[in-house]
Amino acid sequence: DSGVTQTPKHLITATGQRVTLRCSPRSGDLSVYWYQQSLDQGLQFLIQYYNGEERAKGNILERFSAQQFPDLHSELNLSSLELGDSALYFCASSVDPNPLNEQFFGPGTRLTVL
Amino acid sequence: GEDVEQSLFLSVREGDSSVINCTYTDSSSTYLYWYKQEPGAGLQLLTYIFSNMDMKQDQRLTVLLNKKDKHLSLRIADTQTGDSAIYFCAEREDNYGQNFVFGPGTRLSVLP
Secondary structure: OOOOEEEOOEEEEOOOOOEEEEEEOOOOOOEEEEEEEEOOOEEEEEEEEEOOEEEEEOOOOOOEEEEEOOOOOEEEEEOOOOHHHOEEEEEEEEOOOOOOOOOEEOOOEEEEEO | OOOEEEOOEEEEEOOOOEEEEEEEOOOOEEEEEEEEEOOOOOEEEEEEEEOOOOEEEEOOEEEEEEOOOOEEEEEEOOOOHHHOEEEEEEEEEOOOOOOOEEOOOEEEEEEO
């Protein structure tokens, strides 16, 4: 158990819908990362937050957005969903953005878009 | 753009050594990582190496870096069935705001 929690574990929805994925980082970790893992694209970094502020952006679509709240939990919002958005979405946390600090990964949320 | 490549599959016999290879294109990469993903789980950091190092050893794991050829390898000595997993190579620049780029992952199967 990494100490990072993600909800829900599974999510099934239809094209065109909007969903919110939630992540609670390990106690004491200020930095949160979101990743998408799909068969087509492999593992891709989406976005990083540090202490409530966006720190780095990866291959995140405009239809997707995220935020980190004052209590440090983070949400990833996916809208106008397409079939190709079906994937495993991971959240990870670390103490701070230092590249030497290990990122601890949550168990993931499996999104299925029908 | 940045690209990281790995072979997709590797099978070894229990007790043998496994060598997983990775090539990357970004010459400004400062940190190179190996992650392990077991079935149904998230990623677990195994080890990392700075781009100014040639080798790093950590118990059964040895990382070799050829910066000239942009080639990274992970050697697992005395491979066990518990080592069966997908192994991802990743690179990152020396910038707190820089994102990670991951390879496609190598599925290691350890045969008894």
